[in-house]
Amino acid sequence: MLHESPELAVNLSDVRKRYGRTIHALRGVSICVRRGEIFGLLGPNGAGKSTLVKIMMTIVRPESALGEVLGRAVGDPDALARIGYLPEHHRFPTYLTGRQIVEFSGAMSRVDRPTRKRRASELLDRVGMGAWKDRPLGSYSKGMRQRTGLAAALVNDPQLVVLDEPTDGVDPVGRREIRDLLVGFRDEGRTVLLNSHLLSEIETVCSRVAIMVQGRMVAQGTIDELTASSRRYEIIVEGPPPPWGSDHASVQAIPAGHLLAAGVAQASTRLIFLGLDAQGAQPILDRLRAESRTVVAVQTVRESLEDLFMRAVTDPDTGLIYRPGAAT
Amino acid sequence: MMQTIAIFVAAYRELSARRLFWLALGITLVVVGLFACLGLNETGISFLGWTFDSPFYNTTTTSPETFYKQLFVSLGVEWWLGLIATLLALVTTCGIVPDLVAPGSVDLLLAKPITRSRLFLTKYASGLLFAALQVLVFTTASFIVIGIRGGAWEISLFAAVPIVTFFYSLLFSICALIGVVTRSSVASLILTLLAWAVIFTINFAEMIVSRGRLANEMEGRSIVASLASTEDPPDDETREELEADLARVREHEPNWNTAHGWLFGIKTCLPKTTDTLALLDRWLIDPAMLPQRGEDSTRGAEGAFGSRRVRGGEFERAVRDERRAHSLWWIVGTSLLLEGCILALATLIFARRDY
Numbered sequence: 161m162l163h164e165s166p167e168l169a170v171n172l173s174d175v176r177k178r179y180g181r182t183i184h185a186l187r188g189v190s191i192c193v194r195r196g197e198i199f200g201l202l203g204p205n206g207a208g209k210s211t212l213v214k215i216m217m218t219i220v221r222p223e224s225a226l227g228e229v230l231g232r233a234v235g236d237p238d239a240l241a242r243i244g245y246l247p248e249h250h251r252f253p254t255y256l257t258g259r260q261i262v263e264f265s266g267a268m269s270r271v272d273r274p275t276r277k278r279r280a281s282e283l284l285d286r287v288g289m290g291a292w293k294d295r296p297l298g299s300y301s302k303g304m305r306q307r308t309g310l311a312a313a314l315v316n317d318p319q320l321v322v323l324d325e326p327t328d329g330v331d332p333v334g335r336r337e338i339r340d341l342l343v344g345f346r347d348e349g350r351t352v353l354l355n356s357h358l359l360s361e362i363e364t365v366c367s368r369v370a371i372m373v374q375g376r377m378v379a380q381g382t383i384d385e386l387t388a389s390s391r392r393y394e395i396i397v398e399g400p401p402p403p404w405g406s407d408h409a410s411v412q413a414i415p416a417g418h419l420l421a422a423g424v425a426q427a428s429t430r431l432i433f434l435g436l437d438a439q440g441a442q443p444i445l446d447r448l449r450a451e452s453r454t455v456v457a458v459q460t461v462r463e464s465l466e467d468l469f470m471r472a473v474t475d476p477d478t479g480l481i482y483r484p485g486a487a488t
Numbered sequence: 489m490m491q492t493i494a495i496f497v498a499a500y501r502e503l504s505a506r507r508l509f510w511l512a513l514g515i516t517l518v519v520v521g522l523f524a525c526l527g528l529n530e531t532g533i534s535f536l537g538w539t540f541d542s543p544f545y546n547t548t549t550t551s552p553e554t555f556y557k558q559l560f561v562s563l564g565v566e567w568w569l570g571l572i573a574t575l576l577a578l579v580t581t582c583g584i585v586p587d588l589v590a591p592g593s594v595d596l597l598l599a600k601p602i603t604r605s606r607l608f609l610t611k612y613a614s615g616l617l618f619a620a621l622q623v624l625v626f627t628t629a630s631f632i633v634i635g636i637r638g639g640a641w642e643i644s645l646f647a648a649v650p651i652v653t654f655f656y657s658l659l660f661s662i663c664a665l666i667g668v669v670t671r672s673s674v675a676s677l678i679l680t681l682l683a684w685a686v687i688f689t690i691n692f693a694e695m696i697v698s699r700g701r702l703a704n705e706m707e708g709r710s711i712v713a714s715l716a717s718t719e720d721p722p723d724d725e726t727r728e729e730l731e732a733d734l735a736r737v738r739e740h741e742p743n744w745n746t747a748h749g750w751l752f753g754i755k756t757c758l759p760k761t762t763d764t765l766a767l768l769d770r771w772l773i774d775p776a777m778l779p780q781r782g783e784d785s786t787r788g789a790e791g792a793f794g795s796r797r798v799r800g801g802e803f804e805r806a807v808r809d810e811r812r813a814h815s816l817w818w819i820v821g822t823s824l825l826l827e828g829c830i831l832a833l834a835t836l837i838f839a840r841r842d843y
Contacts, residue, residue: 179842217599220842237601245599251592253498255505267494268600312596 169195169320169351170216172227172234177211177220185211186222187375193368195319198342198352200366202359202465204473204482207372209355210248213324216353217245230320241269244313248324248355250305254298258289258308261297262315269316276315283311287341303334310341321345324355339365363465371472373482378472383465390463393436395444396422398454401429408444409433424456491602492610499614503580509618512576513625519568520629524637528555554773556638560630560645561769569623569652570765575681577619577656578663582677584615585667585834594843604839612664612831619656623649644772651767654820658759659684661827665834684761691762694751701744702806703798708737710797756818759826763811763819770812 170193177186186208193199203209214220218235225234232239252261259280266276284293287307297305306326313321323342327335335358342365345352356362362369363383370380379386396419401411412430419428433441441458448455463471473482503509527534528550532542545555587593588611597607627648635641662683667676711734714722722730 214595214843217595219595219598221840237603240599240601243599245595247592247595247599249592250596251590252596253502256498256501260501264494264498265596265600267490268597268602270490270601272490 166231167194168228169193170199170227170229170353172216172225172229175212175215175225176223177208177215178223184375186215189372189375189377191370191377191380193320193351193353195351196346196349197367198346198354198365200362200369201353201355201372202357202362202369202469203372206374208375209372210324212372213322213353213355217243217322219247241316242319244316244318244321246306246309246313246321246323246326248328250309252297252305252309252312255296257296258284258293258300258304258311261308262312265312266315271316279315279317280311283314284308287311288337302329303331306330306334306338310338314345318350320351320353322353322355325357326354327356327358327361335361359465359469369465371469373473379468383468384462386468387463390467391435392461393433393438393441394457394459394461395431395433395441395448395455396428396457397431397448398424398426398428398456400427401431402448402451402453404447405429405431419456422456428456491600491606495607495610496614496617499584499611499617502584503618503621506580508576508580512573512580512622515576516568516573516622516626517629519564520626520633523556523559523564523630524633526559527637528552551638553634553638553640553642556634557640557642557645557772560634560648561772564626564630565648565652565768566765569626569648570655570761573622573626574619574656574659577622578659578677578680581615581618581660582663582667582680583673584611585664586671586673586676589668589671589838589841589843591843598843605835608668608835608838609831612660612834615660615664616653616657619660620649620653623652642772647771648768651764654823655761655764658761658764658823658827661830661834665830665837668834668838687758687761690751690754690758691760694748694755695762697744697748697751698810699807701748702810703803704737704740704744706798706803706806708734708741711737714797756822757826759823760819761823763814764823766811767816767819 170191172192173188173190175186175189175191176184178184189208189212191201191212201209201212211220215222215225216229216234218240222234228234228239229236230239230242256264262280262283263276266279267273271279281290281293284290287310289304289307289311292300292304297308300308306329310323310326313323326342327338330338339361342352342354346365354362354366366383368380368382369386371378395409396414401413405411409431412432414428414430416427417425419425431444433444438460445455445458470481474480475482525536528545528547529539530547531539532546533540543549550558588597588608598604627646631642631645634645659680663676663680666679667673670676670679711730715727715730715734
């Protein structure tokens with residue numbers, strides 16, 4: 161049973177989509193995006209991310225989609241008027257200028273003429289296209305088109321901004337600028353749903369993520385929540401492992417010379433304690449010191465987003481990566 | 489309304505960004521310029537100082553007003569707007585629907601608060617903008633030429649704008665349907681031209697068969713009148729010949745009627761492109777004001793059908809009267825019905841598809 165939530169910008173469940181009789185693009189996906197957060201949607205090619213986004217934007221018609229977007233049913237015109245959307249391979253008319261594109265987008269979102277004219281100028285300045293706003297899109301680089309697209313997505317002052325690969329084809333400097341813009345959107349109170357292949361980008365700006373594989377949502381939450389089970393304590397000591405080490409931890413030998421950067425030349429040992437917190441580490445450290453062992457490093461380690469992603473897309477039974485594409 | 493205006497403004501910007509749009513408008517003005525260079529004098533038609541003698545078109549047989557109006561309808565509308573300008577318009581606008589449904593383009597529009605059917609139909613209507621603008625420019629320029637050269641400021645000339653735009657809309661609906669199915673501009677253009685050729689062929693065949701049927705019918709009436717004449721009764725030899733001819737005419741009559749019935753039935757189901765343009769002739773030209781060509785001649789009317797007893801002028805008038813007898817409902821109503829069906833199908837395909 162779903163309830164309208166003022167805290168959720170997107171609250172969808174049992175989203176299903178099938179292409180033809182055999183291709184199940186989405187198999188009962190649920191997604192919750194909180195208001196005011198940047199939410200990252202991850203998954204390999206063919207996982208169903210774009211289909212999910214397109215269903216939210218009414219570009220693809222679902223078999224079923226329960227729940228709400230901005231408190232309204234999927235496809236509700238009033239909700240669509242409050243969403244800004246930039247598709248992955250967008251194709252704005254090349255004969256229009258940046259200003260005309262943003263103004264056209266505003267008119268299609270029912271923004272009145274004076275407002276859209278004012279906002280077009282403001283937004284193009286904001287995305288760094290102020291000097292180019294009266295030149296035709298045909299003369300723009302890929303990065304400039306992305307920025308113009310972002311301005312067009314914001315012209316209706318949206319509560320929810322849905323961006324599909326916004327940094328695709330953009331150089332590192334441009335990516336950084338776009339990331340800063342996304343953070344700016346969030347700081348203004350907007351919700352951002354970001355669909356991207358770039359894990360580092362997602363990790364940097366997203367407060368919560370979801371991972372999709374073969375039309376299913378396999379993980380959803382903050383990166384901390386999703387990596388909690390993999391959090392571990394690592395203690396590195398000089399010399400061989402203590403005799404009791406393997407009773408409490410997994411032990412890895414570090415050959416001589418591998419810790420030169422830490423000023424350690426001799427062979428050392430890495431003791432890995434799963435599920436240990438700082439409190440629990442203290443007796444172990446006390447024991448090591450009591451045995452006059454030199455502690456080289458103590459660190460909390462958790463999975464990176466990339467590790468998490470790879471774990472999610474790997475079949476635990478076979479150890480093989482799930483094959484790309486929608487499930488059949 | 490705001491969205492509709494935005495789509496129309498974008499369509500105008502799209503058209504004005506195409507060189508072909510300005511080329512077509514330029515050629516249109518050149519055509520009207522040539523039109524203005526034509527004149528009428530006592531002996532015939534003048535053109536840039538030269539005079540081409542004509543027994544039918546001179547100031548003694550035709551008024552300059554009728555001459556220019558007929559030029560406007562016969563050459564300007566039927567040939568220029570109805571053929572060449574329509575071809576240019578189709579080439580220019582055939583990409584509108586395929587561009588609309590192209591990946592990356594359709595996403596931007598479908599994500600807006602506008603229903604799919606409204607989006608598609610507004611885009612379709614914006615495609616008619618090119619034809620409407622072209623006809624408006626041509627008609628306005630012709631209005632000025634006819635006013636200055638013909639001495640008649642004929643406001644009803646502007647009926648050409650809705651009529652030609654409607655004519656174009658019949659073809660563009662086919663283009664839109666093919667565009668939404670194939671997503672290809674080239675396929676849209678080629679298949680629309682093919683459909684136009686089929687429609688034209690059926691129209692032409694119906695016109696030929698209709699003329700044959702009419703000639704046969706008029707010949708029969710003429711023979712019956714000759715046989716019944718009390719003023720100039722035929723002698724026995726002529727009577728025999730007339731009765732043989734009448735038997736031949738009666739024998740052919742069911743064949744003509746069947747062939748025409750079939751072709752007329754098929755034509756009723758198709759867009760009536762030729763008849764649509766001919767509406768202008770009906771509304772602008774008073775047949776009584778036209779020069780009476782070949783009134784006493786039997787040449788021409790019977791040429792294709794072997795009639796010896798039907799006068800050319802009388803036959804042409806009968807053909808014209810029959811054509812004008814087609815009701816507006818039959819011409820516009822049935823065409824609109826088909827156009828509506830084609831557009832409904834195209835809209836349904838557009839609205840139900842995933843992009």
